[in-house]
Amino acid sequence: MQTNPDVHLTHVQSVYAGPEGRLWELLMGEQIHLGGLGSSLDLAERASVPAHSHGVDLCCASGAGMRFLLRFRGVAQMTGVDATPAMLALARQRAAAEGLADRLRFVQADVCATGLPAAGFDFVWGEDAWCYVEDKARLIAEAARLLKPGGIVAFTDWMEGPTSMTPADVRRYLTFMKFPSLLSLADYRALLEQNHCEVRLALDTGRFAKHVPLYVDMIEKQLTYDALKIIGFDQALATALLGEMRFLGELAQAGQTIQGLIVAHRKS
């Protein structure tokens, strides 16, 4: 596990309430994770998310993952938990605009302490977001607490890869991304096992290195004006951001960071 003790939830909330969050949405779309709909379909398929089930999305952002699950997997109802009020306002607005508001519920809370009832859900869902959570041990304990016996936890996340990073690269990566820590597949496996979950799948999706060049291309070749507008036409900042995006791409190419995918089941 790699850590950056200088990053806290308030920093992450500022990102997702401000220009940086809008920039991520410009590049990735409403589903703010590597691979968009394809990644969600892959995760849902590998996890065998059941139709007519009730799930909870931990770090739901604007709720696109939950709307995906209702539309594409026949999930009955989703509860989304997020700590950034601006994201939840957007989530409620989009749920209503798509006519799905009656099947979606939103909770503003830290995902480490959601206040939701124990054993209330068939599955826990997360997409490329748990990297932002400060206390991963409490997050996984909370995910396990929310699951019914036999329930599924299915998530993708930005993780440490098999090749180690230098301390300077760790600091640069976690500072740029505002990640308080970065776990490996093995770190998550250990936490899940400590919380009575059996890990059925733990793999590298292989998407990270392929997708970062796409985002760099979009900024440079198509969405340049839009990106600049979001950051107040600050050219120096744009150059710096592009440099950091390329750096992420290099880490991914070197196997130092991955999009990990995990599916685990809560033991009865």
Ligand SMILES: C[S@@+](CC[C@H](N)C(=O)[O-])C[C@H]1O[C@@H](n2cnc3c(N)ncnc32)[C@H](O)[C@@H]1O
């Ligand atoms: C990358 S976005 C999530 C993207 C979303 N899963 C999707 O696929 O569209 C990260 C979100 O995590 C939320 N977040 C980060 N740390 C959190 C925490 N400790 N508790 C609740 N929400 C948190 C942020 O507010 C932000 O909306």
